[in-house]
Amino acid sequence: MLFRERQVICLRIKSLEFDTMTALAPLAGVADTAMRELCIGYGAAFSVCEMASAKGISLGDKKSANLMTITKNERPAGIQLFGNSPCAMRLAAQKALQYSPDFIDINMGCPVPKVVSSGAGASLMKNPALAGSIVKAVVQEVGDVPVTVKMRSGWNDETKNAVLLARICQENGVAAVTVHGRTREQMFALPVDYGIIREVKQSLDIPVIGNGEVFDGKSAAKLLYETGCDMIMVGRGAMGRPWVFSQINAYLHDGTVLPEPAVSERMRVMLRHVKKICEYKGDFIGIREARKHAAWYVKGIRGAAFYRAKLSQIESFDELAEIAFHIVSERSD
């Protein structure tokens, strides 16, 4: 199911052209280079790096800098920055340019207490004036590089102000916005508010990307058609399922429902994924980080709980390969 047919251009964001309508969401601690490369291979329109702290970048923190590294196989790719001040964000954007991002994304949706308590992430939705100043500073700094913003529907049900914030972003030169149709208070609880994504789309001239609870072709089509958004972004639906992009793209193309790959194929992709993680991060860190990915790959497989327990303790690639072999040899599909 690994295919990436060159198709007609589905969407332009300034000078960027995308040939599919499904992008990989930024996923801190999950969508690293290995996962982003895999998802692009399966037809994600673009990928976004894990969010990097403007403060960390301006202090020369190596970890923050590493988060901005983009390989050729994960492009088009954006660098996502979070911060609470125009000055720090401007400086961070300037440094981010050294990594040649295809675009720079500003995080206005992160709900994590440590981030919001500093006035960054979703907290910016409570302060549209500051959000506007941050956007303006970054846009001015990066010249022709498109700047995008990812936000939630609002802080809470009483203050759903995505439309206002998105308008401010557009006025300050943002090239596209992504709206995750949940408030900060909702975190990941249902429902996703399609109405507000639709309202943002109707209020803006720039492209709007819808996000929230897309796990397959049908949920992708529902989000697209019910909101009128230009593109969709998939987060958790790609965890342990990078092929979800080919499934969604096939469905949006002509209604084809591609089945979940056979267990043997899932295990093959898992091993490829983990090999990549180890290549980029070294075996010691790579295998430890691979444990959670491996657990996602076995979700829904018969005996998954048993395998998850084993996978949570793997110490080497060979151990993982042995478990994968055992899983495949246990079944006929």
Ligand SMILES: Cc1cc2nc3c(=O)[nH]c(=O)nc-3n(C[C@H](O)[C@H](O)[C@H](O)COP(=O)(O)O)c2cc1C
């Ligand atoms: C583990 C995890 C990490 C995330 N990290 C980021 C991030 O770094 N930046 C960001 O804007 N959103 C982040 N998000 C939010 C996702 O990008 C996305 O908006 C959210 O998961 C909703 O989409 P979904 O229903 O397709 O998962 C993260 C979500 C998860 C589950």
